[in-house]
Amino acid sequence: xxxxxxxxxxxxxxxxxxxxxxxxxxxxxxxxxxxxxxxxxxxxxxxxxxxxxxxxxxxxxxxxxxxxxxxxxxxxxxxxxxxxxxxxxxxxxxxxxxxxxxxxxxxxxxxxxxxxxxxxxxxxxxxxxxxxxxxxxxxxxxxxxxxxxxxxxxxxxxxxxxxxxxxxxxxxxxxxxxxxxxxxxxxxxxxxxxxxxxxxxxxxxxxxxxxxxxxxxxxxxxxxxxxxxxxxxxxxxxxxxxxxxxxxxxxxxxxxxxxxxxxxxxxxxxxxxxxxxxxxxxxxxxxxxxxxxxxxxxxxxxxxxxxxxxxxxxxxxxxxxxxxxxxxxxxxxxxxxxxxxxxxxxxxxxxxxxxxxxxxxxxxxxxxxxxx
Numbered sequence: 001x002x003x004x005x006x007x008x009x010x011x012x013x014x015x016x017x018x019x020x021x022x023x024x025x026x027x028x029x030x031x032x033x034x035x036x037x038x039x040x041x042x043x044x045x046x047x048x049x050x051x052x053x054x055x056x057x058x059x060x061x062x063x064x065x066x067x068x069x070x071x072x073x074x075x076x077x078x079x080x081x082x083x084x085x086x087x088x089x090x091x092x093x094x095x096x097x098x099x100x101x102x103x104x105x106x107x108x109x110x111x112x113x114x115x116x117x118x119x120x121x122x123x124x125x126x127x128x129x130x131x132x133x134x135x136x137x138x139x140x141x142x143x144x145x146x147x148x149x150x151x152x153x154x155x156x157x158x159x160x161x162x163x164x165x166x167x168x169x170x171x172x173x174x175x176x177x178x179x180x181x182x183x184x185x186x187x188x189x190x191x192x193x194x195x196x197x198x199x200x201x202x203x204x205x206x207x208x209x210x211x212x213x214x215x216x217x218x219x220x221x222x223x224x225x226x227x228x229x230x231x232x233x234x235x236x237x238x239x240x241x242x243x244x245x246x247x248x249x250x251x252x253x254x255x256x257x258x259x260x261x262x263x264x265x266x267x268x269x270x271x272x273x274x275x276x277x278x279x280x281x282x283x284x285x286x287x288x289x290x291x292x293x294x295x296x297x298x299x300x301x302x303x304x305x306x307x308x309x310x311x312x313x314x315x316x317x318x319x320x321x322x323x324x325x326x327x328x329x330x331x332x333x334x335x336x337x338x339x340x341x342x343x344x345x346x347x348x349x350x351x352x353x354x355x356x357x358x359x360x361x362x363x364x365x366x367x368x369x370x371x372x
Contacts, residue, residue: 002224003029003207008214009231010199011039012350013340016357017229017364019202024365029225030203031212036196037203040311041350043194047256049295050194051283054309055250056267057195058286060185061351067187069354073198076189079286082180083267083279087147094269095182096144097175104143110176117141117174135166140174151273156301156312157248165316185351190286222335229360231340233310234326242325245345247310249302253277254295262294276300313345337364 005021007014010032018030036042040054058081061067070076085092093099101113120141129135132153136145149172150161157164181188191198214221214232222228230237235245266285270277277298284294304310313319323345330338339360341348348356 001226003027004225005029005227005229006031006221006225007229007231009039009340009342010034010037010203010208010210011231011340012041012199013353013357014039014229014231015199015202016354017339017361018206020358020361020365022205027207029207029209031209031214031221033211033213035210037208037210038196038199041195041199043196045194046254046295047293048291049284049289049293050287051254051295051297052195052281052286053252053254055252055297055299056279056281056286057350058183058188058190059350060183060188061354062185062187063351063355064187066351066354066358069358070191070198073201074191074193076191077287079190079266079288080188081182081267082265083182083269084265085148085152085269085271087151087271091268092148093180094148095173095175096140096148097180098178099180100144100148104147113176117144129166131162132164132166132168133161136161136169136172139169139172148271150271151275152269152271152278154273155276155278157314158301158303192287226335227337228335229337229339231338231343233342234330234338234345235322237336237338237343238326238329243322244306245322245326246314246319247304248312248314249304249308250311251300251302253298253300255298257294257296259294260290260292262296310342312347313341315346319345 004026005028007018007028007030010030014030015037018028021028041057042053043050044053058079059070059076083094085094092103098110098113101107101116105116107113107116117140120143121138124137124142126134126138129138136149153161153164215236233245235243263280263282265282267279267281269279277300279299281297281299282294283297284291302308337360338344339356340353
């Protein structure tokens with residue numbers, strides 16, 4: 001055995017573990033089937049613009065230790081996520097706040113906005129909402145639902161809101177202040193120069209193999225290491241013996257435009273059902289760029305099937321039952337460790353990935369006196 005650890009997947013989770021294991025003197029090999037490191041946080045410099053190739057990734061956290069941890073690898077700027085929503089020629093602020101309510105109804109005070117929402121809620125109140133549509137109207141009234149939730153959500157999940165479970169939106173962020181900051185976390189920003197340099201720094205002292213399909217070379221790769229951290233789809237690891245876990249996928253169209261500024265904001269959501277993409281990202285605005293050209297990305301929700309990139313797990317009862325069977329198997333493994341959004345069949349924000357990766361590090365190396 002040449003390595004203490006083989007890590008399958010060079011995304012943020014696997015790279016953090018690789019860095020920490022290497023720092024502790026462990027010999028580590030990390031592999032990825034893609035031709036680059038970073039997983040979905042991968043950024044690529046095009047025309048001097050750092051493009052978020054797999055969609056917008058805005059780092060935010062209220063955990064000071066997580067923030068300090070990430071800042072050892074890069075300097076983060078002061079970008080604040082303030083997305084906009086486009087609906088039938090009108091622009092609305094997100095998340096729902098006093099600016100949104102003024103744009104919708106012309107109200108000025110929180111009391112006026114609360115009264116307007118309560119009036120609409122009363123018209124369609126359902127004591128026990130059976131689907132997402134009823135749940136959303138219960139929370140914010142029918143007008144916000146129709147203009148800013150319905151079309152976007154149906155595109156995202158590929159189903160009518162009446163056929164989606166209510167638990168998908170147990171709550172919606174509604175603020176009665178004039179505050180367009182999408183996140184309420186204390187720390188927020190974009191790494192200057194993109195995310196890829198962060199991953200590259202983490203893997204400086206780690207052996208890396210790209211364009212490597214774990215499942216095509218599983219026996220020989222497993223034989224190279226004492227322990228294996230697997231961050232891929234857990235159902236694939238077990239050859240789908242209990243069934244295939246379902247996801248929604250995404251498709252990205254990147255476009256270089258010969259103009260300095262296309263939409264004036266980093267992220268605009270398109271909430272009409274008949275517009276096929278859910279949002280347009282203009283990457284230069286993440287780093288306040290002044291380049292003469294701009295690059296935009298249209299993000300299209302896509303049906304998922306085996307072979308496509310999985311993004312959002314469909315965490316309904318059927319899929320959870322399947323996942324629990326795989327989880328029981330994983331918990332019995334001695335050589336293999338499972339972690340990350342695909343191995344745990346759960347969508348995680350980046351700061352949660354950092355927390356969970358560091359938790360695994362502490363658990364794996366708890367016999368040592370080293371601290372992170």
